[in-house]
Amino acid sequence: MSEHLPPKSSVKRWLVTTNHKDIGILYIITSLFFLIFGGILAFMIRVQMWNSGTVILSELGYNQVVTAHGLLMVFWFLSPFAFGLANYLVPLQIGADDLAFPRINAMSYWLYLFSGVILGISFFQGSTLPTGWTLYAPLNLPAFIPSVAELGAFSGILALAVFVASVTLGSVNFLTTMYRMRADGLRMRDVPLFSISILLTVWMMLFAFTALLAAILLLSFDHIFAGSAGSGFFGSSEGGSLLWTHLFWFFGHPEVYIVFFPALGAMAEIVQTFSGRRLVGRKWFIIAMALVAIQSFIVWMHHMFLTSINLPIKTVMMVTTIGISLPFDLMIFALIYTMIKGRVRWKTPFLFVLGAILLFILGGITGVFLGAIVLDYSFRGTYWVVAHFHYVMASGAVALIGGIYYWYPKITGKMYNEFLGKVHFAAAFVGFNLLYFPMFVVWETPRRWFHYEAGFTIWHQAASVGAFVFGASFLIMFYNLVASLYSDRVVDESPWAYTGSAEWSVSSPPPEGNFPGKPSFATGKLNFLDGAATDGGEADAKTDGGVATAADAIEQEADHTSWWPVILCTTGLITAVGISGLEESYFIWPFVFAIPFYIAFVGLRGASKDGFGVVHGLYLLLAGPLLAAFLLLFNLHHGIEAGFGQANTYFWVTLVGIISGVGALVGMGFESFFAPEPELAEQWPFEGVDNTKLGMWVFLSSDIVLFGAFIGSYIFMRLRAGWQDWWHIAHENGLAEHAVLPGLINTYILLASSFTVVLALAYAKRGDKLKTLAFLSATFVGGCLFLVNKGIEWVEYYFHFGWVFDSGPASVTYYLTTGLHAVHVVIGMLILLFLIARASRGAYWSEGETAHTVEYFGLYWHFVDIVWLFLFPLFYIL
Amino acid sequence: MANIKLYTIIFVALGAISTTQFVVESVLPEGLYWFGLVAILALSTMKAFAVAGWYMHLREEPRSITYLAMAGVFCVLALTAGAGYSVV
Numbered sequence: 001m002s003e004h005l006p007p008k009s010s011v012k013r014w015l016v017t018t019n020h021k022d023i024g025i026l027y028i029i030t031s032l033f034f035l036i037f038g039g040i041l042a043f044m045i046r047v048q049m050w051n052s053g054t055v056i057l058s059e060l061g062y063n064q065v066v067t068a069h070g071l072l073m074v075f076w077f078l079s080p081f082a083f084g085l086a087n088y089l090v091p092l093q094i095g096a097d098d099l100a101f102p103r104i105n106a107m108s109y110w111l112y113l114f115s116g117v118i119l120g121i122s123f124f125q126g127s128t129l130p131t132g133w134t135l136y137a138p139l140n141l142p143a144f145i146p147s148v149a150e151l152g153a154f155s156g157i158l159a160l161a162v163f164v165a166s167v168t169l170g171s172v173n174f175l176t177t178m179y180r181m182r183a184d185g186l187r188m189r190d191v192p193l194f195s196i197s198i199l200l201t202v203w204m205m206l207f208a209f210t211a212l213l214a215a216i217l218l219l220s221f222d223h224i225f226a227g228s229a230g231s232g233f234f235g236s237s238e239g240g241s242l243l244w245t246h247l248f249w250f251f252g253h254p255e256v257y258i259v260f261f262p263a264l265g266a267m268a269e270i271v272q273t274f275s276g277r278r279l280v281g282r283k284w285f286i287i288a289m290a291l292v293a294i295q296s297f298i299v300w301m302h303h304m305f306l307t308s309i310n311l312p313i314k315t316v317m318m319v320t321t322i323g324i325s326l327p328f329d330l331m332i333f334a335l336i337y338t339m340i341k342g343r344v345r346w347k348t349p350f351l352f353v354l355g356a357i358l359l360f361i362l363g364g365i366t367g368v369f370l371g372a373i374v375l376d377y378s379f380r381g382t383y384w385v386v387a388h389f390h391y392v393m394a395s396g397a398v399a400l401i402g403g404i405y406y407w408y409p410k411i412t413g414k415m416y417n418e419f420l421g422k423v424h425f426a427a428a429f430v431g432f433n434l435l436y437f438p439m440f441v442v443w444e445t446p447r448r449w450f451h452y453e454a455g456f457t458i459w460h461q462a463a464s465v466g467a468f469v470f471g472a473s474f475l476i477m478f479y480n481l482v483a484s485l486y487s488d489r490v491v492d493e494s495p496w497a498y499t500g501s502a503e504w505s506v507s508s509p510p511p512e513g514n515f516p517g518k519p520s521f522a523t524g525k526l527n528f529l530d531g532a533a534t535d536g537g538e539a540d541a542k543t544d545g546g547v548a549t550a551a552d553a554i555e556q557e558a559d560h561t562s563w564w565p566v567i568l569c570t571t572g573l574i575t576a577v578g579i580s581g582l583e584e585s586y587f588i589w590p591f592v593f594a595i596p597f598y599i600a601f602v603g604l605r606g607a608s609k610d611g612f613g614v615v616h617g618l619y620l621l622l623a624g625p626l627l628a629a630f631l632l633l634f635n636l637h638h639g640i641e642a643g644f645g646q647a648n649t650y651f652w653v654t655l656v657g658i659i660s661g662v663g664a665l666v667g668m669g670f671e672s673f674f675a676p677e678p679e680l681a682e683q684w685p686f687e688g689v690d691n692t693k694l695g696m697w698v699f700l701s702s703d704i705v706l707f708g709a710f711i712g713s714y715i716f717m718r719l720r721a722g723w724q725d726w727w728h729i730a731h732e733n734g735l736a737e738h739a740v741l742p743g744l745i746n747t748y749i750l751l752a753s754s755f756t757v758v759l760a761l762a763y764a765k766r767g768d769k770l771k772t773l774a775f776l777s778a779t780f781v782g783g784c785l786f787l788v789n790k791g792i793e794w795v796e797y798y799f800h801f802g803w804v805f806d807s808g809p810a811s812v813t814y815y816l817t818t819g820l821h822a823v824h825v826v827i828g829m830l831i832l833l834f835l836i837a838r839a840s841r842g843a844y845w846s847e848g849e850t851a852h853t854v855e856y857f858g859l860y861w862h863f864v865d866i867v868w869l870f871l872f873p874l875f876y877i878l
Numbered sequence: 879m880a881n882i883k884l885y886t887i888i889f890v891a892l893g894a895i896s897t898t899q900f901v902v903e904s905v906l907p908e909g910l911y912w913f914g915l916v917a918i919l920a921l922s923t924m925k926a927f928a929v930a931g932w933y934m935h936l937r938e939e940p941r942s943i944t945y946l947a948m949a950g951v952f953c954v955l956a957l958t959a960g961a962g963y964s965v966v
């Protein structure tokens with residue numbers, strides 16, 4: 001059981017907190033650190049560009065700096081900066097006490113931080129990624145990366161993988177929260193615009209980042225198994241390089257809006273407040289954002305006009321690209337017209353937003369040029385692209401800086417210095433344009449290269465001066481924000497004359513439980529129900545949304561602390577660092593050795609938590625022999641003495657990381673952590689689906705994209721190779737026989753395991769302990785049989801036929817896709833071991849309620865079954 | 879026991895459809911490959927709907943859960959169709 005939050009002055013608080021406001025602050029501070037990190041790299045680029053060919057960095061060094069700058073700014077600064085604000089504000093704006101899954105929210109943060117740490121570590125492993133932030137193939141493959149850079153390059157890839165894990169957890173959490181925990185009477189259409197923008201952002205994140213994860217997992221395979229000599233996946237002759245661009249930009253274009261949407265939401269809020277009126281065309285503004293979110297997934301090939309894709313698809317993508325600019329026009333006009341219709345107050349947040357609108361308009365117009373096929377042929381790979389996307393993305397950052405000034409009084413309870421804020425804006429706006437506008441003028445400068453025509457020098461020098469002005473302006477901001485913390489400019493609920501959302505109706509900073517009572521919009525205005533019963537009075541709240549009716553804080557029942565998120569993510573950091581240097585022949589072993597430890601931990605922790613039972617004894621008895629069996633296998637493969645003696649440091653780091661990781665996972669699994677669902681809440685359109693079930697479905701929806709990207713890659717390669725020639729090519733590459741029967745047997749096995757798990761649920765609901773336990777165990781046995789059958793098939797193909805990973809497109813897609821599926825089966829089996837241990841001591845069979853845990857697991861297991869139902873025809877029959 | 883009977887019937891049906899797919903692949907002449915492909919994938923889709931509808935209880939959930947899952951499927955179809963078409 002967790003405890004109350006330590007004071008903010010305590011370091012412990014920031015390690016154990018699961019409170020959304022604390023996590024929001026951690027996100028904001030960390031993202032600003034990465035802004036400085038990426039900013040310093042930007043200065044290095046601009047110094048290198050002072051004259052054509054200036055050398056303060058080697059060629060490899062320049063490539064690293066350009067790559068890391070892009071990655072840091074896009075992934076580790078912009079989105080997390082917005083999500084710091086989102087973490088802090090969304091629950092307040094929708095009237096929730098916290099996010100739906102507070103511990104997972106903490107994990108999202110720690111994974112984010114540690115992913116950035118991994119990227120930082122990569123600099124000290126010889127070299128970080130030198131590929132450009134798009135990681136185009138084949139430059140992202142070991143064969144095309146200087147050997148000195150391979151270790152750090154792979155670390156950079158792993159950093160992205162960990163970052164995506166953080167994003168996925170965050171997306172599941174935000175979607176569940178926003179659909180299930182809105183205050184009573186708060187219809188979705190009435191949710192404040194910043195929160196609406198976050199909702200649409202997390203929808204895009206959920207699917208787009210999963211496509212990136214698929215690409216990263218496939219690329220990781222190339223780095224682990226293909227080695228410097230092999231072609232691997234993205235080096236495949238069947239369009240491997242082209243496939244990378246498809247997968248990357250299917251993520252990459254929505255990513256532009258993922259970065260910009262929160263800024264758009266902040267713009268709308270700030271324009272409303274400082275114009276003193278509701279946004280003109282608010283409904284259409286929201287519809288336009290939703291349209292962009294959907295359209296963002298059908299424009300990605302405008303980044304690929306210079307590849308070998310055919311002309312008809314280019315034309316389609318040009319049309320969709322021009323089309324996506326239209327909803328943006330509507331949004332920009334809505335913002336401008338709101339200003340015209342209102343009475344503008346020229347405060348710092350408004351100035352930043354106005355500046356951001358101007359910058360975004362320029363960025364948007366110049367982007368239309370790139371969306372036209374013919375013009376793109378000239379502009380691609382030049383500084384036109386660099387200038388355009390900085391005007392778009394950095395304008396988002398400018399708007400979010402406005403957001404920081406806007407919500408700073410709410411977060412800190414203090415007012416910033418207005419004069420310094422305006423000085424910051426002036427310096428930032430001048431610096432920004434001095435930095436990026438000259439790039440349009442000298443657009444013929446080749447991108448990612450530091451040699452250019454002599455006539456361009458003055459423009460590049462102006463840009464470099466602009467970079468330093470822009471960077472220096474942030475020093476003013478840092479000083480202002482820090483100094484204001486210690487000032488006497490105390491603010492109460494709201495320092496602004498016109499605010500429209502619920503966060504402004506509570507004290508600044510808000511109390512731990514957010515509200516003085518249960519927020520409700522049922523009357524059309526904001527009221528606090530619980531407080532009204534005890535107080536009865538009404539106090540003016542400085543909002544246009546209603547009146548606050550009490551000041552008494554409600555008693556906090558939810559848990560707000562847990563050590564496990566930071567511990568678990570730390571083990572993830574250690575494991576990821578270890579994996580970066582694992583040799584191919586050692587790769588699987590740390591994970592294999594961790595399995596018996598996991599079983600022993602479940603036995604030990606389960607016995608101490610639920611009371612010792614036969615199953616715990618079995619687990620403890622099983623763990624030792626299993627470890628011995630794995631050591632025997634290791635001995636057969638490497639020889640114990642030689643194997644362990646020759647293992648490099650990274651092997652031991654991985655081993656320590658993964659074993660402590662499974663320990664932390666078990667610890668978190670058995671921890672009692674209470675995060676109550678609101679009894680009275682607006683839950684359209686997911687009424688009657690509890691938070692965890694919705695969270696599971698959201699996760700599965702993203703997993704559909706993960707598997708879909710693997711299967712889509714297979715279909716892409718097969719179409720390119722000639723669909724019906726596929727197995728002939730495989731036979732030429734060493735596949736002596738392509739048997740269908742093993743696939744059919746595994747189909748029967750998985751269907752049977754789906755049947756047993758649904759029976760386990762049925763009997764759990766009826767309170768039949770023995771049958772629940774029996775059918776959960778039968779499901780586990782089904783998983784074992786599936787893996788054994790799959791293992792026999794792999795051994796036959798790999799060792800007897802010599803049809804190895806790298807034998808060709810058919811082998812690499814077969815092993816990777818069925819391998820990903822097998823990993824899902826293994827994860828399911830590990831969860832089953834946990835469920836069986838808990839079920840044996842009384843969990844999951846008390847008249848329906850606690851049977852839900854079996855149901856949630858069943859959803860996962862059935863999904864894995866469904867995936868196989870498509871792998872069977874695609875990889876065996878057709 | 880109604881549920882358990884239904885689950886059992888679905889399981890038997892799923893097994894039978896899988897066997898049918900295997901048989902179709904074995905007996906169909908080469909000239910009817912594309913017909914077989916469509917038939918086999920349609921049978922897989924039917925099985926997936928059965929598992930999702932009854933074992934995952936999608937039929938009993940609010941329709942919005944189905945739309946949620948379909949959003950993921952839409953992304954997959956967009957990516958696969960777009961990427962696939964770009965090289966044919």
